[in-house]
Amino acid sequence: MSVVPEAREASTVPVPEAREASTLPVPEAREASTLPVPEAREASTVPVPEAREGHIVAVSPHLDDAALSASVALSAGGVTVATVFTAVPAADWPVSWWDRLTGATSSVQRQRDRLAEDAAAMTLLSAKAVHLDAAEAQYRGGDPDLGPATERLTDLLAEAGEVWLPSAIGGHPDHAFARDAGLRAAAAAGHRQVRLYADFPYVIAYGWPDWVSGVPGATCLDAAFWLAEQIAAAGLDAASLTPAVTRLSPPQRDLKKEVIAAYQSQAAALKLAPEDLAAEPAKLDFELAWRMPLT
Numbered sequence: 001m002s003v004v005p006e007a008r009e010a011s012t013v014p015v016p017e018a019r020e021a022s023t024l025p026v027p028e029a030r031e032a033s034t035l036p037v038p039e040a041r042e043a044s045t046v047p048v049p050e051a052r053e054g055h056i057v058a059v060s061p062h063l064d065d066a067a068l069s070a071s072v073a074l075s076a077g078g079v080t081v082a083t084v085f086t087a088v089p090a091a092d093w094p095v096s097w098w099d100r101l102t103g104a105t106s107s108v109q110r111q112r113d114r115l116a117e118d119a120a121a122m123t124l125l126s127a128k129a130v131h132l133d134a135a136e137a138q139y140r141g142g143d144p145d146l147g148p149a150t151e152r153l154t155d156l157l158a159e160a161g162e163v164w165l166p167s168a169i170g171g172h173p174d175h176a177f178a179r180d181a182g183l184r185a186a187a188a189a190g191h192r193q194v195r196l197y198a199d200f201p202y203v204i205a206y207g208w209p210d211w212v213s214g215v216p217g218a219t220c221l222d223a224a225f226w227l228a229e230q231i232a233a234a235g236l237d238a239a240s241l242t243p244a245v246t247r248l249s250p251p252q253r254d255l256k257k258e259v260i261a262a263y264q265s266q267a268a269a270l271k272l273a274p275e276d277l278a279a280e281p282a283k284l285d286f287e288l289a290w291r292m293p294l295t
C-alpha cells in the first residue's frame with residue numbers, strides 16, 4: 001500500500017477524520033503497523049487453558065473507541081475492555097491539536113477528564129476497564145513501545161472466550177497499533193479467531209453502506225466502495241472477513257446514547273452530540289463487526 005494516497009485520503013475526509021489527520025506519525029511507522037504478524041500466528045495452536053466461554057475481552061485503542069463501536073456486545077455483562085493508549089501526558093506537554101479542538105486548554109487535564117469519562121461509560125456497560133498506559137499519538141514522538149502492552153494483553157486474552165479488536169478503519173495509526181498488538185496477543189493466547197469491530201464513528205464518514213442498512217444510499221455516493229477501500233487500506237483481507245451487522249433495538253439505542261454522552265469531551269468533535277444524533281438518527285441504527293480467523 002502506498003503511503004502518499006492514504007495521507008491524502010485522511011486529509012480530505014469529514015471532520016471526525018481530522019482527528020486522524022492531526023496525529024499521523026512518520027509514514028513508515030504507519031506502514032509497519034499494518035503488516036501481518038506471521039510469527040504470532042504460528043502460536044495459534046496453543047490451547048486456551050483458562051478461557052471462559054463467552055467472556056468478551058475487547059481491545060480499545062483510545063478511551064472511547066470500543067465502547068462507541070461495539071456497545072451492544074460490550075453491554076453483555078462481565079466484559080473486560082483493555083484500552084491501550086491511556087497515559088496522561090507529561091505536565092509540560094503542550095496542548096494537542098485534537099484537545100484544542102475539543103475545547104481543552106491542558107492535555108493533562110483533558111486526559112484525566114477522559115479517564116473519568118471512560119469509568120462512567122464502563123459503569124453504564126457493566127464492563128471492567130483495564131488501562132495499558134501507553135502514550136497515544138498526540139502525546140508522544142515516534143512509535144509506541146507496545147511490548148509491555150502486548151504482554152499484558154496476552155494474559156488478558158488467555159481468559160477470553162471472545163476477542164474483540166479494532167479494525168483500524170479511518171487510518172489512525174494508534175488503531176492499527178492496537179489491532180496488531182491485539183492480533184499478536186490473541187494468537188499467543190491460542191485464539192483461532194477474533195472479531196474486528198468497525199471503528200465508530202469513522203465507519204460512517206459517508207453513512208452506512210447499503211449492504212449494512214438494507215436500503216439504497218444517497219444519490220451519487222457509494223459508501224460501500226469507500227468502506228471496502230478502507231478495509232484494504234487498513235491492511236485487511238476482505239475475503240477473510242465475515243461481517244456481522246447488529247441493528248440496535250430501542251433500549252440498545254438509548255444505552256448507546258448514554259455511553260456517547262459519558263464521553264462528553266469527545267462527542268461534539270466526533271459529531272455525536274445530542275443535536276447531531278437528533279439530526280441524523282441513522283448513526284445509531286447499526287454496529288458492524290467482522291469475524292476473522294487467525295490461521
Ligand SMILES: [Zn+2]
Binds near residue numbers: 061065172
Ligand atoms: Zn481512537
